[in-house]
Amino acid sequence: ILNVEQSPQSLHVQEGDSTNFTCSFPSSNFYALHWYRWETAKSPEALFVMTLNGDEKKKGRISATLNTKEGYSYLYIKGSQPEDSATYLCALLNPPRGNQFYFGTGTSLTVIP
Amino acid sequence: SAVISQKPSRDICQRGTSLTIQCQVDSQVTMMFWYRQQPGQSLTLIATANQGSEATYESGFVIDKFPISRPNLTFSTLTVSNMSPEDSSIYLCSVEASPGSPLHFGNGTRLTVT
Numbered sequence: 001i002l003n004v005e006q007s008p009q010s011l012h013v014q015e016g017d018s019t020n021f022t023c024s025f026p027s028s029n030f031y032a033l034h035w036y037r038w039e040t041a042k043s044p045e046a047l048f049v050m051t052l053n054g055d056e057k058k059k060g061r062i063s064a065t066l067n068t069k070e071g072y073s074y075l076y077i078k079g080s081q082p083e084d085s086a087t088y089l090c091a092l093l094n095p096p097r098g099n100q101f102y103f104g105t106g107t108s109l110t111v112i113p
Numbered sequence: 114s115a116v117i118s119q120k121p122s123r124d125i126c127q128r129g130t131s132l133t134i135q136c137q138v139d140s141q142v143t144m145m146f147w148y149r150q151q152p153g154q155s156l157t158l159i160a161t162a163n164q165g166s167e168a169t170y171e172s173g174f175v176i177d178k179f180p181i182s183r184p185n186l187t188f189s190t191l192t193v194s195n196m197s198p199e200d201s202s203i204y205l206c207s208v209e210a211s212p213g214s215p216l217h218f219g220n221g222t223r224l225t226v227t
Contacts, residue, residue: 041220044205049214091216
């Protein structure tokens with residue numbers, strides 16, 4: 001089992017604040033890292049697929065970076081809005097186990113209006 | 114992207130009973146998976162549902178407890194058998210359009226066992 005850790009576990013920010021959280025993973029045999037957003041009563045939705053060291057991906061106000069050598073990825077949200085409130089999950093793809101994804105426990109973000 | 118219908122969305126069940134969760138995809142997919150998220154834990158893969166053959170279970174999960182059917186490329190069921198309170202979780206089906214591509218998930222089944 002690969003240990004994927006996310007921090008913080010939960011976060012409350014004011015509307016308009018920018019925030020970021022971390023996904024840490026074993027740096028050996030890296031293949032890909034996915035970020036998902038999971039809103040209450042909905043299905044998890046893919047945000048980014050990160051594959052190369054130094055990758056930076058952006059979708060609107062949300063962006064992510066990847067450092068495979070040290071084993072971490074950051075997710076940034078600029079100017080948080082209430083609709084950003086969700087649990088953000090990262091998942092490490094481990095090809096030797098076929099399509100096995102190892103998920104972190106998630107960061108629960110609440111944006112206070 | 115695939116649209117996945119999962120039902121029931123939630124259920125409260127008695128200890129010792131079984132619940133079958135259904136997952137319907139609007140297109141044919143090769144890879145279909147069942148995940149579980151227990152309270153405070155990460156999403157954990159239960160098994161890969163294989164069309165026309167037995168599911169591939171991950172360590173810690175067995176067919177007697179979590180029988181899975183996959184009669185075709187658009188449908189699968191997961192049964193949680195002889196339930197105990199420890200089975201209270203969110204159960205999610207997911208599909209992968211191509212190897213390494215992002216997973217698409219159903220809305221999940223929130224199961225409470227009393």
